[in-house]
Amino acid sequence: MQNATSPTPLQQLHLDIDHRVGSIRENRPDWQCGKGCDHCCRRLAEVPQLTAAEWALLQEGLAALTADHLQEISQKISALADQPSRPIVCPLLDQTNGACPVYLQRPVACRSYGFYVQRDLGLYCHDIESLVAEGKLADVVWGNHDAIDQRLIGLGESRPLTEWFASSAFVER
Ligand code: SF4
Ligand code: SF4
Numbered sequence: 743m744q745n746a747t748s749p750t751p752l753q754q755l756h757l758d759i760d761h762r763v764g765s766i767r768e769n770r771p772d773w774q775c776g777k778g779c780d781h782c783c784r785r786l787a788e789v790p791q792l793t794a795a796e797w798a799l800l801q802e803g804l805a806a807l808t809a810d811h812l813q814e815i816s817q818k819i820s821a822l823a824d825q826p827s828r829p830i831v832c833p834l835l836d837q838t839n840g841a842c843p844v845y846l847q848r849p850v851a852c853r854s855y856g857f858y859v860q861r862d863l864g865l866y867c868h869d870i871e872s873l874v875a876e877g878k879l880a881d882v883v884w885g886n887h888d889a890i891d892q893r894l895i896g897l898g899e900s901r902p903l904t905e906w907f908a909s910s911a912f913v914e915r
Contacts, residue, residue, distance in 0.1 A: 752795040752850075755893050759853045762885040766857050770882070774869060775856040780840035782855055782867050785829035789822060791900040796849045800903075803844030804912055811843065812912055819907050833903070850894060858885035 749757060767773050792800065804812060818833035836843050842852070856867050865887070866874060873879050894900065907913065 750795065751893070751897055752793075752799065755850060755890070755897075756853065759850070759857075759885070759890070763853070763857045766882060766884075770879075774873070778840040779869070780835060780837075781869055783832040783835040783840075783842065783852075784837075785868075786832055787829055789830065789902040789904050790832065790849055790851065791902055792849050792906060793894060793897040793900050795897050797901075797903075797906045799847045800844055800849065800906075801847075801910065801912075803847030807843060816907070816913060819904055822904055850890065854885060854887065854890050858887040858890055860887045862888075 804815070807815070815833055822830060822833060831837070832842075834842060834844055842848055856870060859866055861884075870879070
């Protein structure tokens with residue numbers, strides 16, 4: 743049974759990702775991921791998918807934004823419905839400074855991307871892929887992205903951000 747101080751499954755997943763990320767950063771203080779490096783947020787293969795637990799957390803971040811900022815995000819999310827082409831720019835990204843306005847509440851995929859790899863496919867962020875190809879990251883112990891996916895499946899159904907947003911109180915009715 744889960745007591746009052748036990749982390750939720752999502753919190754535990756965050757902790758485990760933080761541990762892996764921390765260990766990589768410790769050995770590589772100059773790791774490229776950071777504020778302003780937003781290429782990954784600008785070329786998403788699909789609309790971000792979130793479990794209910796991730797959406798609940800993300801809503802806390804959205805609720806802290808100004809009404810104007812939320813309206814801007816709402817318009818970008820609506821525009822995605824008419825944009826069949828891929829990749830897409832994350833509708834949450836602040837494109838002026840390359841920052842995530844809901845960084846502390848961001849989805850698991852955003853936390854792990856850049857530090858985790860699908861072992862069989864060898865998939866990386868394109869920027870990091872170049873460094874791997876140059877042999878500059880040969881000693882990095884990557885996280886296992888497949889394991890993250892399995893744990894996300896264990897959290898329940900994932901739905902696109904557009905769907906979660908459309909059914910939320912953030913949409914003007
Ligand atoms: S995953 Fe790639 S593009 Fe994204 S922050 Fe890290 S290095 Fe930059
Ligand atoms: S939620 Fe934040 S970190 Fe994730 S893709 Fe969007 S802007 Fe980037």
